[in-house]
Amino acid sequence: MTSILTNTSAMAALQTLRNVGNQLSHSQAQVSSGLRVQKAADNAAYWSIATTMRSDKRAISAVSDALAFAAAKVDVAYAGTEAVSDLLAEFKAKLVAAKENGVDKTKIQTELEQLKQQIVSIANSASFNGVNWLNTDIADINDSDLNKISLTSSFIRNGGGVSIGTSDFHLSELALFNQNGGGILQADTRKMKTLGGIRNFDTFMDAFGVIQMDTSNTAIGFRAVKDFNFTGPLTFDPGDTIGFDVTVDADNPSDLDPPYNPGKTTHIVVDRAMVDALFPAANGTISTYSQYASLLNHALTQANSGALATTYVDYNGNPIIDRIGIQTRENSGLDGSAVQISNLDFSSVGSGSGLSNFLVYGTRGSQMTLNFTPFEVYMDGDNLDGVEMHFQFSVNGAPPTDHTFNRTYVNQLLGKSNGKIETSDEMVTLLQSLAGPDWPDVIIEAASPSAISVRSDKAVDRLSGGRTNIGFTQISVSIEPLAEQNFLDIDIVANPQLIDMYTGYIEVVSADVIGAGATLGALKKRIDTQTAFTQSLMDTIDRGIGRLVDADMEEVSTRLKALQTQQQLAIQSLQIANGNADRIMQLFER
Structure with missing residues (x-):
């Protein structure tokens, strides 16, 4: 059908020309930029990926x-x-x-x-x-x-x-x-310093270039002892005596909770017969402190009292004149450490020559205070676990247990990454983790920000005196001695x-x-x-982006030539369609 109002052929040719023009424009853009996806409208997903990359x-x-x-x-x-x-x-x-x-x-x-x-x-x-x-x-x-x-x-x-x-x-x-x-x-x-108080001092180099290290930090108890000074000669006539009660190894109420053991009590009598037996040429007279110490010790031992008398020497081995000590042997089978002289009677002799009534207790050595100072367990070259510390721990002479910790151990225990033990509470946590399983009756707690108490539980351990001790031995650090x-x-x-x-x-x-x-x-x-x-x-x-957005130049150039040909044909079609209208106009001219 031919219409003077609508040129359908021209419209079709024009539409084709427009489509070809659009494709030609797109292909020319790909040729000039080298990109198949140049903007988000070309391919939103590929454009987003390429832009990010x-x-x-x-x-x-x-x-x-x-x-x-x-x-x-x-x-x-x-x-x-x-x-x-x-x-x-x-x-x-x-x-x-x-x-x-x-x-x-x-x-x-x-x-x-x-x-x-x-x-x-x-x-x-x-x-x-x-x-x-x-x-x-x-x-x-x-x-x-x-x-x-x-x-x-x-x-x-x-x-x-x-x-x-x-x-x-x-x-x-x-x-x-x-x-x-x-x-x-x-x-x-x-410097490992005192290892948080485990040892008493840090390493140091002495005047001879030798590195000094503290390998032991222990507290020890001392048995009960009372010293007195010999005040002069004593003369025992027939019938003269010195009498007293000696009590050993009673519990110390200031150390323990009740009930308290009163100790072992023995009555002691020193008379002329005993003096003559020990010093037959003395005619009953005790002239020196050493004679008096021997006499008292003989009387205490003969009665199986659990006490002894002794003399002393100084640090150079020289005798300390006139000094006499009365002390417990701590062999009574009791837990306490004490010595007491009571009911002393020297009226017939006229003097105790320095001996008097007294009560003394031994010290409890199963407790100590660590002076805490912060420290760091450092890294150690290729050793991934860092510096390693070792020590042995023991209470009251029991077989010691071995304990070791390093930087990795500290970090895992405290949830850190720097190997630092910065508070007394953190040090308590470390010691409890090491010694706690082997020593359940040892109490370890922070006494203050700078002090840690380490002690046996008095409810379980009632021992006192020279038989008690607690502490750290065989202390070593893997990087010591350090260069000073x-x-x-x-x-x-x-x-x-x-x-x-x-x-x-x-x-x-x-x-x-x-x-x-x-x-x-x-x-x-x-x-x-x-x-x-x-x-x-x-x-x-670059290669990955290219696979997504780069144009295939061979394919694009071939398509460009085809589109240029299509464009020429579309133009000719449009010209032909417009030419049909001219023929209709010629009909009206006739």
């Missing part, structure tokens, strides 16, 4: 730059440790030479000072962009929270979002010098007797410097590996 690639590129920066810092530090290692070898050789007879130690010391300054100069110079790992300024270089260095090493995207991966290490493994001490060439500051020597303090002129110690010290720190170099080498290898992976990852991301 391009953003990630930029972040990974920044990581690659950070790795390059880290590698530069590692290279500088490694060069410094390598140079210092060579100088230490030379330093050691000169110390060995100083042992030769006739060598001028002053000249050798001058050479050593030059080597010292050269090593210091290298440590100061090993800096990249203001970062120096060989000469640091850390308040406590062994504090794992303060000495940690984190290097950016990766970019991570997962279901929970994005994060940055890091390579961590600790400057305590690298620093030759630290402003506050503790560098490899300085005295080791990894500073490299810069080595002086063979002032301390010629320490040359052997200096040589051994250089051997140890040389190994530490070599270890620092090995740490840096391993870190550099890790950075190089991560750098190569990062570059490979960026290339892979």
Whole structure:
């Protein structure tokens, strides 16, 4: 049908031309941009993925730059440790030479000072962009929270979002010098202190270069004893006596809850017959303190009283004149430790020569107070569990039990990651976890922020006196003895007797410097590996994005030519359709 109102052929040709034009425009955009998906309208899912991955690639590129920066810092530090290692070898050789007879130690010391300054100069110079790992300024270089260095090493995207991966290490493994001490060439500051009170003092180096360590911290009880001074001669005439009651090993009410055992009581009589038996030539007269002590001891022993009399000597082994002691033997079978003289009667002799009525108790040694100070269980090189502490614990002479803890143990017990025992309550938790299972009758509790009470339970253990004790023995720390020597303090002129110690010290720190170099080498290898992976990852991301959004240029160019042909044909069709209208107009002209 032909209509003068509607040119359906032209409309169809125009629609075709428009469709071809749109496709041609899209193909031309792909040809010019190289992208199959250039905007979200092209393919929302692919466009979203590609846009996200391009953003990630930029972040990974920044990581690659950070790795390059880290590698530069590692290279500088490694060069410094390598140079210092060579100088230490030379330093050691000169110390060995100083042992030769006739060598001028002053000249050798001058050479050593030059080597010292050269090593210091290298440590100061090993800096990249203001970062120096060989000469640091850390308040406590062994504090794992303060000495940690984190290097950016990766970019991570997962279901929970994005994060940055890091390579961590600790400057305590690298620093030759630290402003506050503790560098490899300085005295080791990894002080375990008193191990929270387990031992009495920290390690120290004496004047002879020997490291002193406290390996035992115990409390001991003392049996009951009463001293008195002999006040003069005693003369026993026939019928004269000195009489008294002696009681041993009664319970001390201030130590225990009732009921209290009153102890064992024995009546003692000293008479002329006993004096003559012991001192037949004395004619009944006790002239010296040693004679009186022997007389009293004889009377106490003969009566099986459980007490004894004794004399004393001083620290040099010299007798302490006129001093006599009355004490319990603690062999009564009772738990207490006490000695008492009562009902003393010396009326017939006229004097007790210093002996008087008394009551004394022994001390309870199954209790002690630990002076708590915070400390950290440090890391220890390649030992992943850190520094290890060991001790034995015992109460009242029972077989001791062995106990060990390290950084991993502390962290797991206290829910930490820094190895620190910072409060007396935390120390109590540690001791209870170690000794508690083997010693259920030992009470361990914080008495104050700076004191911990360790004692046997009096409800179970009523023993007192010299048979009681409690405490820690065989205390050891895996990294001790710690180096107490500073490299810069080595002086063979002032301390010629320490040359052997200096040589051994250089051997140890040389190994530490070599270890620092090995740490840096391993870190550099890790950075190089991560750098190569990062570059490979960026290339892979490019390929992945390309598979999603890049145009196939061969296919697009072929389609472009086809569309250009279709466009020409559509134009010709439109011209033909418009030409039909002209023929109709010619009909009206006739």
